[in-house]
Amino acid sequence: MKLLWMSLLFLIPLFAQGTPLNRPITDEVFYFIMTDRFENxxxxxxxxxxxxPYNDQDSLRDIMRHGYLPTDKGFYHGGDFKGIIKRLDYIQGLGVTSLWLSPIQKNQPVQGDGSIGGSSAGYHGYWITDFTTVDPHLGTEEDFKQLVDEAHKRGMKVFIDVITNHTADIISYHGCGDCPYRSRADYPYVTNKRGKTLNQGFVDGDLSKENFAKLTDPNFAYSPYVRDEPGEIKKPAWLNDVIYYHNRGNSTFSGENSLYGDFFGLDDLFTEHPRVVEGMIDIYKEWIRKYKIDGFRIDTVKHVNIEFWQQFVPAIRDYAKEQGIPHFFMFGEVFSAEPKILSKYTRDGRLDSVLDFAFQGSAKDIFADQQNLDKFANIFNADDLHRISSHPNHMLTFISNHDIGRLGHFILEAKNKGKFKLDPLRQVRLAHSFMFFARGVPVIYYGDEQGFTGDGGDKDARENMFPSQVDDYNDNKLLGTKKTTKDENFDPKHPLYRDIAKFSEIYKSHPVLRNGEQHNLASDQDGVFAFIRTLPELDDEYLVAFNLGAKPARLKWSRQKISDVFQGKIQGKNIIIAPQDFTIVKAPKESARLSNKNKAKVSLPEEDARVSGLFPFEVQIPGNGYHTVKFSMVNLKTNAETPLIVDHNRPYRAYIDSKDIPAGSKIRLRAEITPEGGSSFTLERETTVDGRTPTVFVHYENGNKRSEAFHVLSNGLSSFSQKVGDNGSYRFSWPNGVAGAMLLFSSREKGLSTFDQPIYIDFKNDVINKLKASDTDIVAHIYVNNQHEISDKPFSDSSKNPATLPYSPKAKAPFGQETLYVRGGMNAWQATTPLEYLGNFTYATSVELSSGLMEYKFADKSWTAQANFGAPISSEEGLQKSGGSGNLKLLLDENQKGTYRFELIHIPKEHLKNSKLDLSFFKISRL
Structure with a gap:
């Protein structure tokens, strides 16, 4: 009996013994399960x-009622809580310490048109009608409680997927089926589409209870109603009142409708409403009270207003602590590959972490598409964004999931196209090792450990682990096995299962691989990516090196006493890495050698810079080894010092969010630098925080000889410069983050525009030192003479003629094409809006435009690179001409919509004086 007890104890990871509630997130290995597809x-x-009985022969009507059809990938297949309980040994053998379950609340069984092909079931869990109980397809509340208890006995945490953005699609709108989004500007809350006054006194943007008490009529955009209303369809009861939904039509996931539109027709909750906030907090408090779960994965986070999270997250966290769960952890799904956007929801939204879609996107690009390894370096170099309120090690990293698909599929797809020459099984193994040993918390997607590949994203990546009856699944090629999804796939001898179990063991055995800082290393070999992981309290540093190539690689590491951790083949100071493989070795740390601390410097912000928004404070430190840099900020008005972060990792950088710093405040940024084993010293930089948009006045010496001015910003946004008086002065607002602007002064001559040479104004060199701030605004005056010399003082010499561009009415059409096109949001990017060549290097057309932000390009029918004009602009070549250039943008207020003339001007360099480049620019004017 004693020997049996010891054997069972060995199955529980040593660091996970005892209560699972007091373990930090970096000690976890996650396993994401779609419950309906795991085990029946x-x-x-x-x-x-x-x-x-499960084997009844059901009619179509029955299937539309209960949603069970195991032969169709869009319906319920039978997986449940008891199935997960049955397979806990299998899951734990993989080294998993945390279960993440797809949403388990009661769903609308089927949505669609009533046919099998035109309908789908709520097997995935994202169409909730009853937020208070579990979906009966998955079992009973008692079954779920048993699952949580059994997991906790094994030292495993349980996380559930939760939704606050929407409910199942129960609400419809009178007068339309697939209803397009109606904006807040065109359909305000205080009038309906016929102009009748509604919700008198309600103020859009005021989130107080008093204000929302005035919102009583939901008919501002559409007239919503509950379909086939048989009483209270949703629970709790308040969810049945249409006033608690946005009711503005379908989202296109851009602009404001990303927040206020219906997510693929699902009923979008009015999450700004205090009743909705309180209701959702109460719902999820009850789940914590009843089941003592350990955390939430939160769906569709970026489609909910940030103020909701600022209330929801602290309230849930505090309640979990009251319930004895001090490490309750909430991570969000923010569907973006931009670290700046991902970090917004830990910084402003107060979440503990988010799923790292930037990591996943880079993993697909590199492991499947074999793109440049710099993509990983770029992602990790942005990690300081995550330090503001969390830590990069708290990011949840993954390579496959239920929406985007499985990495194995993308590798096989590339191989089938002849773009992938390596072994797919080894590549999937290598990708999993990267997920485990790079910074972050690894998330295994169920089935990946059995070589599942799928056919793509969404339904195509949600195969059964128990025997499947879906033909689309059963014809898939699985990696590392002769089985198909027609078979049961819980094989602990599968090579990927065994490899991942080994990775888990190593991950848990070495704290530095869970909590260490990551220092990326440059490599002079293609296909090799390496980093060092360190902890300040440990004497050893760990080198993790990956070889994505087809041949062995040799990596030199100038350390003493290198020893093996995993697969380490060491030859002196060289580490040998097998093809499509990785290795982990360790060695005593090098001491920090800082030969001349006077060479350390502040690199950002620059001297005399004005900063705003989210800005970096960065120091550059020469030499080798590791340093501890404590960043802080001093308000020079109050002398109050605010600690920022402590950074142990190059680049040494702290991001500062200026939203709570009054405009015009002078601050001192301070970095206290301590080399390992050395003495501390401090670097400082004073700067001014001012996020106000500057107004720039341009005084053009000969401007009164031209009839109009227009400007295009370097980010591609075009707008109109307002003329001030009759003396050639113009003004425009300069948005934050824009590097430069091209000013165009023009007149009309015989139906064609003539231009002075464009003037390029650089914000850093021409504007920033001329800014004058008051309590109300911030202004810069710039003086430009006829030779386009820029100063901050008026010019007196007006005898010279302005530098003009060539005027040639009979010039041949550039590119040999008489017709180009304006292609953009106004025409679904199609070649339907022709620009006709008029002579004088000019193409022109007229376009009817609505208000809002319009994106567009100038291009030919084939998107040919030499005739494809987009953003950004620069001083020498104007528009960027490239097949891969960005889009141009035009922002119009409601009172600016109407007919506009677009002109694209492309002057070949042979017609320009002293120019080695063609000049391309455009002009937009209202007719």
Missing amino acids: GDRQNDKGFDRK
């Missing part, structure tokens, strides 16, 4: 509330 432990619940 109780066939009597396959049809949910119907509770009929």
Whole structure:
């Protein structure tokens, strides 16, 4: 009996013994399960509330009622809580310490048109009708409680997927089916589409209870109603009142409709409403109270207003602590590959972490598409964005999931196209090792450990682990096995299962691989990516090196006493890495050698810079080894010092969010630098925080000889410069973050525009030193003479003629094409809006435009690179001409919509004086 007890104890990871509630997130290995597709432990619940024997022959009407159809990938297949309980040994053998379950609350069984092909079931869990109980297809509340208890006994945490953005699609709108989004500007809350006054006194943007008490009529955009209303369809009862939904039509996931539109038709909750905030907090407090779960994965986070998270997250966290769960952890799904956007939801939204879609996107690009390894370096170099309120090690990293698909599929797809020459099984193994040993918390997607590949994203990546009856699944090629999804796939001898189990063991055995700082290393070999991981309290540093190539690689590491951790083949100071493989070695740390601390310097912000928004404070430190840099900020008005972050990792940088710093405040940024084993010293930089948009006045010496001015910003946004008086002065607002602007002064001559040479104004060199701030605004005056010399003082010599561009009405059309096109949001990017060549190097057309932000390009029918004009602009070549250039943008207020003339001017260099480049620019004017 004693020997048996010891054997069972060995199955529990040593660091996970005892209560699972007091373990930090970096000690976890996650396993994400789509419950309906994992294991069928109780066939009597396959049809949910119907509770009929699982093998009944059902009619179409029955299937539309209960949603169970195991032969179709869009319907319930029978997986449940009892199935997960049955397979806990299998999951734990993989080294998993945390279960993440797809949403388990009661769903609308089927949505669609009533046919099998035109409908789908809520097997995935994202169409909730009853937020208070579990979906009967997955089992009972008692079954779920048993699952949590059994997991906790094994030292495993349980996380559930939760939704606050929307409910199932129960609400419709009178007068339309697939209803397009109606904006807040065109359909305000205080009038309906016929102009009748509604919700008198309600102020859009005021989130107080008093204000929302005035919102009583939901008919501002559409007239919403509950379809086939049989009473209270949703629970809790307040969810049945349409006033608690945005009711503005379908989102296109751009602009404001990303927040206020219906997510693929699902009913979008009015999450600004205090009643909705309180209701959602109460719902999820009850789940914590009843089941003592350990955390939430939160769906569709970026489609909910940030103020909701600022209330929801602290309230849930505090309640979990009251319930004895001090490490309750909430991570969000923010569907973006931009670290700046991902970090917004830990910084402003107060979440503990987010899923690292930037990591996943780079992993696909590198492991499947074999793109440049710099993509990983770029992602990790942005990690300081995550230090503001969390830590990069708290990011949840993954390579496959239920929406984007499985990495194995993308590798096989590339191989089938002849773009991938390596072994797909080894590549998937290598990608998993990268997920485990790079910074972050690894998330295994169920089935990846059995070589599942799928056919793509969404339904195509949600195969059964128990025997499948879906033909689309059963014809898939699995990696590392002769089985198909027609078979049961819980094989602990599968090579990927065994490899991942080994990775888990190493991950848990070495704290530095879970909590260490990551220092990326440059490599002079293609296909090799390496980094060092360190902890300040440990004497050893760990080198993790990956070889994505087809041949062995040799990496030199100038350390003493290198020793093996995993697969380390060491030859002196050289580490040998097998093809499509990785190795981990360690060595005593090098002491920090800082030969001349006077060479350390502040690199950002620059001297005399004005900063705003989210800005970096960065120091450059020469020499080798590791340093501890404590960043802080001093308000020079109050002398109050605010600690920022402590950074142990190059680049040594702290990001500062200036939203709470009054405009015009002078601050001192301070970096206290301590080399390992050395003495501390301090670097400082004073700067001014001012996020106000400057107004720039341009006084053009000969401007009164031209009839109009227009400007294009370097980010591609075009706008109109307002003329001031009759003396050639113009003004425009300069948005934050824009590097430069091209000013165009023009007149009309015989139906064609003539231009002075464009004037390029650089913000750093021409504007920033001329800014004058008051309590109300910030202004810069710039003086430009006829030779385009820029100063901050008026010019007196007006005898010279302005530098003009060539005027040639009979010039041949550039590129040999008489017709180009304006292609953009106004025409679905199609070649339907022709620009006709008029002579004088000019193409022109007229376009009817609505208000809002319009994106567009000038291009030919084939998107040919030499005739494809987009953003950004620069001083020498104007528009960027490239097949890969960005889009141009035009922002119009409601009172600016109408007909506009677009002109594209492309002057070949042979017609320009002293120019080695063609000049390309454009002009937009209202007719």
